[in-house]
Every structure is written in structure tokens, then in C-alpha cells.
Amino acid sequence: MSLRLRKVPTASGATAVQIVTKRHGKLTVIEHLGSAHTPAPLAALEEAGRERINESPGQLSLDLDTGNKVSAGSRRRVKGSASRLLIDTIRTAYDRLGFRVVDDEAFFQLVLARIVEPTSKSDSIRVLDELGADTKHRSTFTRCLQRVNADAYRETIAEKCFDYSVATTGISLILYDVTTLYFEAEKEDELRKVGYSKERRVDPQIVVGLLVDRTGFPLEIGCFEGNKAETFTMIPIVKGFQDRHGVTDMVIVADAGMLSAANLKAIDDAGLRFIVGSRQTKAPNDLATFFTWNGTNTDDGQLVDTLTPRATVALNKNRTLTRAEPVWSPEDHPHAWRAVWQYRRKRAVRDRETLNLQRNRAMRIIDGDSKPKAARFVKAKGSTKVFDEAGYDKAVGLAGWKGYVTNIAANVMSANDVVGSYHDLWHVEQSIRMSKTDLRARPIFHRTRDAIEAHLTVVFTALAVSRFMQEATGMSLKKIVTTLRPLREFVGEIDGHELVFPPELPASAAKLIENVENFRPGPGH
Numbered sequence: 419m420s421l422r423l424r425k426v427p428t429a430s431g432a433t434a435v436q437i438v439t440k441r442h443g444k445l446t447v448i449e450h451l452g453s454a455h456t457p458a459p460l461a462a463l464e465e466a467g468r469e470r471i472n473e474s475p476g477q478l479s480l481d482l483d484t485g486n487k488v489s490a491g492s493r494r495r496v497k498g499s500a501s502r503l504l505i506d507t508i509r510t511a512y513d514r515l516g517f518r519v520v521d522d523e524a525f526f527q528l529v530l531a532r533i534v535e536p537t538s539k540s541d542s543i544r545v546l547d548e549l550g551a552d553t554k555h556r557s558t559f560t561r562c563l564q565r566v567n568a569d570a571y572r573e574t575i576a577e578k579c580f581d582y583s584v585a586t587t588g589i590s591l592i593l594y595d596v597t598t599l600y601f602e603a604e605k606e607d608e609l610r611k612v613g614y615s616k617e618r619r620v621d622p623q624i625v626v627g628l629l630v631d632r633t634g635f636p637l638e639i640g641c642f643e644g645n646k647a648e649t650f651t652m653i654p655i656v657k658g659f660q661d662r663h664g665v666t667d668m669v670i671v672a673d674a675g676m677l678s679a680a681n682l683k684a685i686d687d688a689g690l691r692f693i694v695g696s697r698q699t700k701a702p703n704d705l706a707t708f709f710t711w712n713g714t715n716t717d718d719g720q721l722v723d724t725l726t727p728r729a730t731v732a733l734n735k736n737r738t739l740t741r742a743e744p745v746w747s748p749e750d751h752p753h754a755w756r757a758v759w760q761y762r763r764k765r766a767v768r769d770r771e772t773l774n775l776q777r778n779r780a781m782r783i784i785d786g787d788s789k790p791k792a793a794r795f796v797k798a799k800g801s802t803k804v805f806d807e808a809g810y811d812k813a814v815g816l817a818g819w820k821g822y823v824t825n826i827a828a829n830v831m832s833a834n835d836v837v838g839s840y841h842d843l844w845h846v847e848q849s850i851r852m853s854k855t856d857l858r859a860r861p862i863f864h865r866t867r868d869a870i871e872a873h874l875t876v877v878f879t880a881l882a883v884s885r886f887m888q889e890a891t892g893m894s895l896k897k898i899v900t901t902l903r904p905l906r907e908f909v910g911e912i913d914g915h916e917l918v919f920p921p922e923l924p925a926s927a928a929k930l931i932e933n934v935e936n937f938r939p940g941p942g943h
Contacts, residue, residue, distance in 0.1 A: 421448060421471045423464060428453050435463040437470060452497075455548060459499040462908050462919075497909045497916070500550020503927065504902035507934050508533055511886045514937070516578040517879065520571050524554045524562035525876075532880040534899055536858035539563070550906070566872040573662070575879050576638055580663050582886075583631040586939040589665065591632045591839055593846040594656065594672045596648045597853075598623045599860045606644075609867045613645035624870065627651040628853070629659055634845030635885045638662075639878045641871060649678040653685070660688065669693060669826065671840055677823065679729045682755065686825050693840050696757060696821030700726060702812070703733065704757045704821060710738045714815040718763040723833045726757035726823055747827055758822045758833045766818025773813055780805055853881050856895050890937035891930050901927050 424438045424445070432453040438445045451467050454460040508530055512518065517526075531542035534549065539559055546553040554562075565571070583589050598615050600623040606612060610622035623644035629637045640655040656670060670685055674695035685692045702709070704726045724743045727733055731753040737744060746756035780795040782788040784803045795806045822840050824831075831839070853859040859877045864870045884895045891898060905921040 423467045423471070425460075425464075431455065433460055435460070435467055437467055454499070457904075459906055459908070462499065462906070466910070497911050498550060499906040499908045501903050501905065502550065502907040503905050503921070503923075503931065504534065504899065505530065505549060505551055507887070507898075507902060507931055508883060510934050511883045511890070514934075515582055515882060515886055517575060517883070519578065520574055522562060522565065522571075524558050525566065525571065525879075527551060527554055528559060528562065528876050529880045529883065532857055532876055533884055533895070534903065536856075549903075563869065563872040566875050567868050572639070572871075572875040572878065575875065575882070576662065579635065579637055579882050582882075583635055583637060587631045587633050587635065589631055589637070589663075589668055591669045591671060591842065592637060592659075593630050593632065593634075593843055594627065594652055594670060594676065595843070595846045595850055596625055596627045596651055596675070597850050598625055598644065599854075601860075603865075609641075609643055609870065611644035613643075614647075625651055626859070626874065627655045628846060628850055629655055630846045630849050632839075632842045632845060633885075633889065634849040635889075636849060636878055636881050639874055641867075641874055648675045649681055652676050652681055656685065656690070657688070660690070667691075669839065671843055673843060682728070682823070682825070691824070691826050693822055693824045693826070693836055695840065696726065696759075696823050698816055698819060698821070700757075700821060701759065701816045701819050703727075705759055705819070706733075707738045707741070707743055708759075711741045716761045718761070720761040721833045721837070722759040723828060724757050724759065725751055725754040726821070728753050728755055745828060748825070755823050755825055756827070758824065758836045760820055760822075760833075760837050761818045762820070763818060765820060769817035770814060773810065773817065777805075777810060849881060849885070852884065852895065853877055856884065857881060886937070887934055889939060891933045893930065898930065901930055 421437055421439050424436045424447075426434050426436065428434050432455045434453040435451045436447050437449040437451065438447050440446070449470070451463050451470075454463055509526070512526060512529065520526075527546055528539070528542060530549070530551065531537070531545045535545045537545060540556070542559070543553055543556060580589070598613070598619075600615065600619050600621040601610050603610060603622050606622045609624055612620060612622055613625070615621075615623060625642040625644060625646050625648065627638075627640045627642065629639070631637060638655055638659045640651065640658070642651050642654075652670075652672060659665065666689060668690060670690060670692045672692070672694050674697050677694050677696060682692060682694065696704075704724055705722060707724065708722045722743065723745075725733055725746055733754060744751070746754065776794045779788070780793050783793055783796055784805055795810050796803050797806045797809075798804075822836050824836055826836065857877050857880050859874070864873050887893075887898055888895060893901075905923065905927060907921060908919040910917045910919060
């Protein structure tokens with residue numbers, strides 16, 4: 419009798435593997451080996467089928483742990499498979515962070531699905547089934563999302579994130595940034611509103627603020643109305659973090675978007691320190707003394723430690739009469755902050771390229787080659803538009819300069835350290851990119867504030883677990899998932915006896931798992 423394998427599609431979208439023979443011109447199924455949705459388990463079924471076909475009658479035997487022998491006529495089948503190594507590795511990171519204190523398996527599974535393949539809560543069930551997790555029922559996940567807010571899961575997770583950061587990096591320097599998440603909705607509500615969008619969208623959106631430590635590990639997340647100005651989001655999140663953990667001494671670092679007199683005063687009044695990016699338009703005033711004595715040509719890396727006005731009170735005009743810059747202190751300069759400016763030649767090249775593009779755009783508008791619109795360096799002169807030569811020349815002269823505003827005295831932090839601390843902001847920007855891309859934070863399937871807040875708690879937790887694994891392995895989240903997900907454990911049955919077949923473990927995967935299990939970050943890691 420001639421036997422061969424046959425693969426046929428099933429109603430569920432899987433592929434079934436069968437052993438068949440041809441009798442009287444018709445195919446007859448001898449044995450159904452099982453079905454699979456993905457290539458790895460399908461390959462295992464095919465291999466099991468080939469072994470079954472190649473074994474001749476009377477020679478098929480297999481020693482079991484029970485001591486039984488399997489005869490040629492025994493029943494062999496694959497019962498299922500699971501990406502157990504991936505699930506266990508993510509659970510290890512989850513537990514190492516102390517998140518098991520949230521005693522809710524459904525919540526862990528939502529975090530697991532968000533890390534592996536972020537999708538809707540409904541479709542997360544498919545992801546979990548394909549992973550081979552002991553997937554909870556849809557209604558269980560619905561009740562879980564209700565518990566997330568009612569039982570303050572976010573606060574519990576944030577406490578553990580704080581403990582982890584204190585034990586490793588420390589929270590002397592924390593970074594803040596915001597992003598917007600839009601909805602494909604026709605109408606606004608009390609939360610989802612049309613507002614300023616960095617992506618220049620006009621859809622209803624929410625504003626999300628993220629606070630991280632200097633490595634990008636998340637500490638706090640907050641959600642605001644879509645039309646709320648970015649400058650009004652920082653204080654509530656920082657104050658919430660401060661009150662939750664009793665923090666009295668830390669440095670807040672944020673970009674120029676957070677530069678408002680009210681924000682800086684509120685942080686200063688709270689006894690906290692800050693480093694905030696300044697705007698280049700402030701350079702002529704802040705650097706007046708330096709430019710008076712040195713002109714606009716300067717060396718790469720030049721630092722100028724000076725003052726900038728707190729609000730509407732101008733700096734002393736007579737300060738340019740002496741070459742020495744004033745040394746800031748809160749007592750001597752109650753109406754000013756410390757400003758550190760740095761010139762970098764590489765930045766100047768980029769700035770001039772941008773200015774040249776802006777000049778060309780302005781000229782096209784003036785020449786009538788482009789539709790009239792607001793543009794830099796275009797100004798009205800009577801009824802005509804002319805190029806603002808003076809404004810352009812001034813901007814070219816400031817190319818390469820970047821400013822930083824702080825309330826930290828020079829005897830506490832040097833100008834170079836102020837600049838270096840600010841440049842750590844890329845970590846929070848990276849965490850925001852991870853949440854928006856790798857974890858797909860946009861809650862497009864949620865409508866109510868409670869559902870959106872619960873969704874952000876899942877994303878916040880997934881971001882913390884992902885950051886831990888990245889730090890432990892030195893690998894991207896995508897690389898971690900794609901390395902471990904195909905390594906599936908198979909469960910088979912022979913004559914009623916269940917056998918587990920672990921995957922062959924490549925050295926790279928073994929090292930990855932070992933690094934997560936044994937990671938012991940120390941202070942300043």
C-alpha cells in the first residue's frame with residue numbers, strides 16, 4: 419500500500435495534515451495527524467507524518483517513560499503547540515519587575531499580547547491562541563479592563579516601576595515628553611477633541627504625557643483632553659509622581675515645548691529643579707554680551723553660561739559693557755533663570771540647510787510660483803510681498819546655537835553637564851516611539867475615558883516589560899519576539915500517553931533567555 423502526505427485547508431483557516439492512500443482511483447484518509455495555523459507547527463506535523471510513513475509494520479516502537487512499547491498500529495497525533503519560551507521569558511521579566519503583585523492572569527495576557535503582536539482586545543484572543551497560552555474568555559478580558567481602573571492597577575504598577583528605577587538608575591533625573599493619539603471618529607466628546615497635532619491631523623485626539631528615568635524606563639503616564647496645550651500637561655503628571663512617591667529632589671528635563679513661565683515657576687515653587695530646551699529666538703538677547711565681544715563666529719562646542727529673563731522683566735542692558743557673563747543665582751537674579759548656550763558646527767550645517775529651504779519657499783511665494791500662504795521670511799510691503807533679508811541674515815547668524823534653561827546653579831551642575839543631561843531626552847522620545855509603533859498605543863477601538871485609561875495602563879506596563887528585556891539583552895523588542903516566537907513546544911500523544919517535545923534551542927535564543935533570567939542591573943546601569 420502506497421502512503422503519502424496530503425495538506426488540506428480547514429474551515430478555520432488552518433492547514434490539516436493527513437496520511438492518505440489511493441484505492442481504486444480514490445484517496446482514502448488513513449490517519450489525520452492534526453492541523454496548524456502557522457509554518458512551524460505545520461512543519462512539525464509534516465515531519466511526524468513522514469516518520470509515520472517511513473516506519474514499516476512490526477518495526478515501530480518507542481520507549482515511553484511509562485515503560486510501555488508503541489506498536490506499529492498505535493495512534494500518534496500532535497495535540498498542540500505553544501511558543502512557551504517566549505511566553506515564559508516575558509513572564510520572567512514581568513515577575514522580575516514585581517508586577518505579579520497585580521494578581522490577575524487576564525491582565526498579564528493582555529500585556530503579553532500587546533508586546534508580541536499589538537492589536538485590538540478582541541483580536542488579542544487570536545494572538546494568545548496562536549502563542550498557545552491558556553487564553554481567557556473574551557468576557558474575562560472585558561471584566562479585567564473594568565478592574566484595571568477600579569482596582570488602581572496603574573498606581574500599583576507605577577509603584578513597582580519607581581522601586582525598580584530607584585534600585586537601578588535612580589530618579590535624580592527624570593525626562594518628560596508628550597504625544598498625541600488620534601481617533602477616526604466624526605464627533606468630539608469630553609476627552610477626544612480636535613487640537614494641535616504634531617502629525618498635522620484634524621481628527622479628535624487625546625494628549626498623552628510620559629515620564630521616564632534617564633534610561634527611558636517608564637515612571638508615570640497621563641491622559642488629557644485633545645485640545646489641552648502641552649505646557650499644561652507636565653505639572654499635573656510631575657506633581658502626581660511627586661505626591662505618589664514623596665519625591666523632594668529631582669531634575670525635570672523637557673524640550674522647548676514645555677518652556678512656559680508658569681511651568682517653570684510651578685516646578686521651582688515645588689522645590690524641584692529643571693532643565694528645559696530654549697528657543698533660538700531668545701539667543702540674541704541671552705547672548706548679547708558674548709556677541710558684543712566675540713561676534714557671531716565661534717569655535718565648535720563653545721559654551722556660554724549666562725542669564726535669560728523669567729518673564730517680561732528684561733535683563734540689564736548695561737551687562738554688555740563688561741566681557742564677563744553674570745553667574746546666575748536665585749538670590750542675585752530673582753527675575754532671571756540660568757541659560758546655557760552651546761554652538762555646534764554640525765548643527766549649524768543642518769540649520770543653514772533648513773534656512774535655505776525656507777528661503778526658496780519664500781521666494782516662490784513672492785514670485786507667484788506658489789500660492790500665497792504664511793511663510794517665514796515673507797513680509798508685506800504695502801500691497802506687495804518682499805523677502806525679509808534682515809530676518810534671514812539674523813537667522814543665519816544664529817545657526818548652530820542651542821539653548822538650555824535651568825534653575826540649577828553652576829556650582830551644582832556644570833554647563834557641560836546641563837547640556838549632557840538634556841541630551842538624555844532621546845530616551846523618552848524612544849519610549850514614546852516604542853509605545854506608538856512597537857506597542858501601537860493608539861486606542862482606536864475604545865470610546866469611553868475608562869476604556870482608554872485602562873488601555874494606556876496595559877501599554878504602560880508593556881513598555882516597562884519591554885524596556886527591561888531590551889536592557890537585559892541589548893536587543894530590540896522586535897528582535898526578541900522574532901527570535902523566540904518560532905521556537906514552539908509540541909505536545910503529542912501516543913496510545914493515550916502524552917509527550918512534550920521541546921524545541922531545539924539555538925545559541926542566540928539560549929543566551930537571550932539566560933540574560934533575561936539573570937539580569938541584575940545595578941545603580942547607573
